[in-house]
Amino acid sequence: MNESNTLSLENEAGFKALFQYATVGILVVSSGGRIELSNPAVEKLFGYEKTELTGQLIELLVPEGFRHSHVHHREGYFKKPKARPMGYGLNLFARKKDGTQFPVEISLGHYQLDNESLAVAFVTDITERQRFNDELEAKVKERTLELTQSLEREKELNDMKSRFVAMASHEFRTPLSAILSSRTLAESYTKAEQEDKRKRHISRIRASVKNLTVILDEFLSLDKVEQGKVEIERETFDLYDFAEDLVEEVNGMLKNGQHIRFSYNGVRNITQDKKILRNIMLNLLSNAVKYSGEQQTVYLDIDADNDQKKVVIRVRDEGIGIPQEDQKNLFNKFYRAKNATNIQGTGLGLTIVKQYVELLNGDISFISEPNQGTTFTIEFSLNHPGHENDLINRGQ
Known part of the structure; x- marks a missing residue:
């Protein structure tokens, strides 16, 4: 046996071992759409025996609603075959023997054997990956929502703080100014005949103090209510x-x-x-x-x-x-x-x-x-x- 034959046998043995023990499903399909070969991983994945798959149309493994369109895509692939992922950007599903559908990822390749065009499909069950992606997406949405709500609360608090500062500066300044001016004027009215003017400014001071008390009471009342400290009696x-x-x-x-x-x-x-x-x-x-x-x-x-x-x-x-x-x-x-x-x-x-x-x-x-x-x-x-x-x- 010459060196060339030895290499050929070794290559064939390597291919058979790869085909037999690969953890990814491998299908060899003829240009007519018939399954020529299937490895054990495919048989386990779809729930079929080897004899049940060989010779069957590949559409057997496609969900019923997509079989007609799959025939069109299969024929198109054999007209211009090249190595590529199948259905790029789409969510692909396959069908088990018991009718169960599951998400898959498929890579396509091709070769010639005795002038016959053959396609090789590498099929991977991505159910777990899809579940993980769904869970990850749900968590991302949840965290995004929490972040959005947190930002909205922060914005609301900042807006509220700004309104409070503006309101407080206005509402406190008015009565305080009245108190200060009335106090100065009241002190200047020292004569007996100015008693009425003095009393008028003292009354103004009292009214301003009462107004400040009302403002503070409103703040305290709101704080007590929001903290649940108001008891019903x-x-x-x-x-x-x-x-x-x-x-x-x-x-x-x-x-x-x-x-x-x-x-x-x-x-x-x-x-x-x-x-x-x-x-x-x-x-x-x-x-x-x-x-x-x-x-x-x-x-x-x-x-x-x-x-x-x-x-x-x-x-x-x-x-x-x-x-x-x-x-x-x-x-x-x-x-x-x-x-x-x-x-x-x-x-x-x-x-x-x-x-x-x-x-x-x-x-x-x-x-x-x-x-x-x-x-x-x-x-x-x-x-x-x-x-x-x-x-x-x-x-x-």
Whole structure:
């Protein structure tokens, strides 16, 4: 045996060993689309015996929905055969004997044997890789979402900080300036006949200090609510008397010619958190006064419905109203409508009101038209104790 024959036998033995023991599936297909050879890896991968594959059309291993198009692609390959991946950029699937479909990666090659064109397909099951890729993609999406949300929260916090600084610098400067100027003027009025002027500036100082206290109270209230430090303490009380006292308190804030029209209908005794309800109503009433002009009316209507077991409170004004484009942001922290920027306020009041209403398991809504006024409506459970309530239907 000469050296050439020895090399030929060695090459043939090497090919057979490679074909037999390769972990990737190998198929040899004729130009007519028939399977000529299959290695054990293919038989294991697809669940067929060797005798079941030999001579069969290669489309046997293709999902039924793709068989027709595969014939077209196969014929096209044999017209211009070259080594390349199959279906580049596409998701390829193969079909097992039991009908199961699974993702595959296929590389194609070709050679001539006795003037017959043959194609070699190297088939790899990429189910695990696909699962890993899917899991990786899901994790990337999850982390991207978390990062996006984190960036949005950071942006929101930065925006909120900017609004806070702008608001605080404005809202604190005004009363502090008033305090300083009034103090200087009050000290200059030393004569007895200047007593009235001195008292007027002392009153101005007190009002400014009260305004600062209100601003600080709003910050503290919001912080307590957001940290869950507000405890609900329900008690039974006369809602009509409670509302009358509030109206009397707000009367001290009225502008020239303003007045509050109060009407009440329903049962008098309710069980709720009196302190929280006071903060809600006082804020809404003082806002109605603040955003209304002189000679205008503020309306407070309360309906304590024993049949529906709920209380409905409406506070309506005839003031500047809220522009349509600002209404969606009205309960956001530090938000001021564009037509209210020259009116004193922190932009926290309605945020606190909404959270207080939610603590009462209630709802708050509003309707508003610019230059026609605004109506706020809050609803919450009557939660009465069950003893006799006096019915009242009166207005003033």
